[in-house]
Amino acid sequence: MHTTDWLQLALFVGLLTLITKPIGLYLCQVLDADGKTWLDPILKPLERITYALMGVKREQEQGWKQYTVSMLLFSLIGVVFTYAILRCQYYLPLNPQGFVGLSDHLAFNTAISFVNTNWQSYGGESTMSYFSQMVALTIHNFTSAATGIAIAAALVRGISRASTSTLGNFWVDMVRTTYYLLLPLCTVFAVFLMSQGIIQNFKPYDKATLVEPMKVSVPKVDKDSKPVLDKDGKPVMEEQTVTEQTIVQGPVASQIAIKMLGTNGGGYVNANAAHPFENPTPLSNFLQMLSIFAIGSGLTYYLGRMTKNQAHGWSVWSAMMIMFLAGVLVCAHAEAAGNPIHHKLGLAVADGNMEGKEVRFGIFNSALFATITTDASCGAVNAMHDSFTALGGLVPLFNIQLGEIVIGGVGAGLYGMLVFVVLAVFIAGLMVGRTPEYLGKKIQAFDVKMAMLSLLILCISILGFSAWALVSDWGQAGLNNAGPHGLSEILYAYSSATGNNGSAFAGLTANPTNGDPHYNVTLGFAMLIGRFLMIVPIMALAGSLGLKKIAPPSAGTFPVSGFTFTVLLIGTVVLIGALNFLPALALGPIVEHFLTAAGQLF
Amino acid sequence: MKELISDLRSAIVSTLVLALVCCGLYPLVIYGIGQVAFHDKANGSLVYDAKGNIIGSSLLAQGFTSDKYFIPRPSAAGTGYDATSSGGTNLGPTSKKLADAITQNVADYRKQNGLTADAPVPADAVTSSGSGLDPHISLKNAELQAPRVTKERKLAIEKVSELIKANTDKADLGILGESGVNVLKLNLALDALTH
Numbered sequence: 201m202h203t204t205d206w207l208q209l210a211l212f213v214g215l216l217t218l219i220t221k222p223i224g225l226y227l228c229q230v231l232d233a234d235g236k237t238w239l240d241p242i243l244k245p246l247e248r249i250t251y252a253l254m255g256v257k258r259e260q261e262q263g264w265k266q267y268t269v270s271m272l273l274f275s276l277i278g279v280v281f282t283y284a285i286l287r288c289q290y291y292l293p294l295n296p297q298g299f300v301g302l303s304d305h306l307a308f309n310t311a312i313s314f315v316n317t318n319w320q321s322y323g324g325e326s327t328m329s330y331f332s333q334m335v336a337l338t339i340h341n342f343t344s345a346a347t348g349i350a351i352a353a354a355l356v357r358g359i360s361r362a363s364t365s366t367l368g369n370f371w372v373d374m375v376r377t378t379y380y381l382l383l384p385l386c387t388v389f390a391v392f393l394m395s396q397g398i399i400q401n402f403k404p405y406d407k408a409t410l411v412e413p414m415k416v417s418v419p420k421v422d423k424d425s426k427p428v429l430d431k432d433g434k435p436v437m438e439e440q441t442v443t444e445q446t447i448v449q450g451p452v453a454s455q456i457a458i459k460m461l462g463t464n465g466g467g468y469v470n471a472n473a474a475h476p477f478e479n480p481t482p483l484s485n486f487l488q489m490l491s492i493f494a495i496g497s498g499l500t501y502y503l504g505r506m507t508k509n510q511a512h513g514w515s516v517w518s519a520m521m522i523m524f525l526a527g528v529l530v531c532a533h534a535e536a537a538g539n540p541i542h543h544k545l546g547l548a549v550a551d552g553n554m555e556g557k558e559v560r561f562g563i564f565n566s567a568l569f570a571t572i573t574t575d576a577s578c579g580a581v582n583a584m585h586d587s588f589t590a591l592g593g594l595v596p597l598f599n600i601q602l603g604e605i606v607i608g609g610v611g612a613g614l615y616g617m618l619v620f621v622v623l624a625v626f627i628a629g630l631m632v633g634r635t636p637e638y639l640g641k642k643i644q645a646f647d648v649k650m651a652m653l654s655l656l657i658l659c660i661s662i663l664g665f666s667a668w669a670l671v672s673d674w675g676q677a678g679l680n681n682a683g684p685h686g687l688s689e690i691l692y693a694y695s696s697a698t699g700n701n702g703s704a705f706a707g708l709t710a711n712p713t714n715g716d717p718h719y720n721v722t723l724g725f726a727m728l729i730g731r732f733l734m735i736v737p738i739m740a741l742a743g744s745l746g747l748k749k750i751a752p753p754s755a756g757t758f759p760v761s762g763f764t765f766t767v768l769l770i771g772t773v774v775l776i777g778a779l780n781f782l783p784a785l786a787l788g789p790i791v792e793h794f795l796t797a798a799g800q801l802f
Numbered sequence: 803m804k805e806l807i808s809d810l811r812s813a814i815v816s817t818l819v820l821a822l823v824c825c826g827l828y829p830l831v832i833y834g835i836g837q838v839a840f841h842d843k844a845n846g847s848l849v850y851d852a853k854g855n856i857i858g859s860s861l862l863a864q865g866f867t868s869d870k871y872f873i874p875r876p877s878a879a880g881t882g883y884d885a886t887s888s889g890g891t892n893l894g895p896t897s898k899k900l901a902d903a904i905t906q907n908v909a910d911y912r913k914q915n916g917l918t919a920d921a922p923v924p925a926d927a928v929t930s931s932g933s934g935l936d937p938h939i940s941l942k943n944a945e946l947q948a949p950r951v952t953k954e955r956k957l958a959i960e961k962v963s964e965l966i967k968a969n970t971d972k973a974d975l976g977i978l979g980e981s982g983v984n985v986l987k988l989n990l991a992l993d994a995l996t997h
Contacts, residue, residue: 270813391836411864445883446886471879475933547924547929556891
């Protein structure tokens with residue numbers, strides 16, 4: 201790494217540290233139904249009207265089951281809403297390119313996907329109308345982020361409250377988070393992004409006359425637009441002259457702001473944040489990275505504040521930061537070292553692996569972005585992970601498999617990490633032979649079962665679906681790369697879908713020309729399982745913890761702050777992740793690393 | 803059951819209200835601010851010729867092949883530099899297809915720029931970008947192409963170096979990201995010089 205790389209990393213971590221407390225304090229107000237913010241004069245009336253229309257009583261709290269049912273119903277309605285718009289896109293306004301409605305399985309996949317994952321089976325600029333982008337997809341960018349934060353708040357209330365059966369009101373948490381936190385931040389951020397060159401308009405795509413007409417070779421088609429094949433079955437190519445470039449337009453800035461802040465990650469265009477219209481400058485790139493971590497980092501402060509143990513909040517944050525730094529350093533080192541196969545072909549060794557990366561971001565900012573986007577459940581990409589070196593690509597993949605708990609998705613990262621905290625406390629209790637306690641609450645069989653359930657579900661979905669795809673014709677047909685890299689593509693797809701990340705080893709195509717729906721459907725189910733089958737046990741855990749009494753700390757209490765706790769927490773995360781996924785990783789990126797060194801091609 | 807129905811009402815109404823606020827009001831406010839405060843940028847940083855026709859966007863690469871122009875990075879977007887089909891090759895480190903493409907690109911680059919058969923080639927010159935529309939090339943890449951363009955256009959090398967410098971986007975705040983030479987802007991500046 202160069203000196204400037206270290207400086208950028210220091211600037212990033214420094215700024216993140218500085219904003220953690222202010223965001224955390226603000227979250228305390230937002231997630232309190234009676235909280236006061238400086239935006240009250242503008243937003244309070246809107247909040248009141250919204251509750252009145254919804255028929256929600258602000259002061260009425262819900263138990264864990266009711267909270268969960270409200271959340272599930274809300275998500276269901278969101279999916280139906282999006283599915284309907286995508287299918288009817290052609291008949292809806294703001295469609296200057298005249299895009300047709302999506303196929304049923306693609307609409308199904310996308311509607312589910314935008315409940316947090318934002319896996320994209322389509323290329324935005326060639327599929328989605330402005331209306332679909334702005335309404336069908338953006339609504340989920342807001343609501344799924346708000347839902348994640350609400351669930352995290354409910355779990356924190358379960359931990360911090362004693363002998364209570366209520367955990368807050370889902371509707372109030374969701375509405376307040378959207379209005380007081382996400383909307384104001386996004387407005388400021390979107391305006392900044394436009395100042396850097398991100399577009400925001402509703403005009404049809406522009407046609408530019410190329411400065412120098414370009415000759416391209418394309419497959420020849422007959423009059424039924426079927427490709428003409430030669431006697432070996434290969435498509436016949438013909439030369440064409442391209443004189444125009446179609447320049448994509450649309451309301452991008454408003455969508456990118458919430459895409460990053462809400463750790464959604466679904467790009468407006470196919471190339472996502474690698475595209476100059478989504479991420480035009482290194483400065484826009486830097487703030488996009490910071491915005492992925494901003495709210496999640498603030499939530500750890502919120503945890504400390506609510507449990508009246510600020511050191512606990514910072515210890516959890518430190519554990520996250522140590523794992524983050526480890527990931528960045530490995531990934532950046534691997535990408536800077538480059539690919540020995542390509543070096544032999546004549547590439548300058550000092551340039552590193554530039555395949556799939558943009559010049560303005562270079563090696564370091566691509567590696568940093570890849571680590572951040574998979575530490576969180578964001579899934580936006582500013583470089584193509586599929587073209588990373590074997591070890592450089594291993595980092596994002598393993599980050600997702602750990603459960604995206606390194607800062608993590610907004611809300612989802614915190615509740616995911618708290619599951620590991622419960623397990624760490626349980627393991628510590630076993631080691632010293634005492635009943636494990638977490639902040640004065642006894643961790644009992646039910647709590648550990650729920651914690652394990654939420655972890656095992658992820659593991660089964662990732663490895664189960666991957667195994668099925670690997671031994672099936674439809675699974676093999678979607679691959680863009682052969683050899684161990686093909687296995688990595690499949691493993692990455694199901695990890696990303698189950699972990700609700702949404703980034704991809706994008707060579708894998710889920711929409712084969714023969715219309716086989718297996719990928720879209722299985723990935724859709726993986727996303728559903730990863731989101732909701734994880735949340736339900738976590739809500740049960742929150743409910744169970746809320747009912748417990750808080751015992752005063754004694755000499756035998758295991759402290760949940762400080763060095764020992766941080767190390768134990770990291771150990772728990774890495775151990776569980778490694779035990780679950782190392783065998784699969786050994787067959788993918790790890791063996792590929794050695795094959796690259798040996799110069800083996802596929 | 804009564805609770806479920808009231809929850810269903812809350813779910814439907816909140817979806818509609820939030821759609822109105824977050825997907826109607828919010829993007830329109832951003833649109834209004836953008837059109838007033840950042841008119842050019844919010845409309846795609848378009849570049850026009852003397853007659854007012856759109857000839858590109860300064861943020862998007864377009865293809866150049868002839869010797870008198872600087873050549874952008876290879877593109878995997880559609881059939882090349884197709885702005886409606888952005889993306890990379892997505893080929894991995896052990897891909898034969900990628901290795902073959904790089905071999906070809908390296909040979910072409912060395913031949914076009916008169917380099918020796920063992921001269922190291924800048925990585926960005928022979929690999930495809932993530933978007934396929936990367937508007938930049940590295941400074942090293944531009945310097946290696948400069949003698950060819952200078953000779954073809956019968957210019958002084960100092961003049962071309964000056965233009966390269968003028969069309970380089972520096973790292974933001976001095977440390978963020980990497981410097982890059984904007985190929986479209988550079989080529990247009992060269993054309994403006996000759997006309």
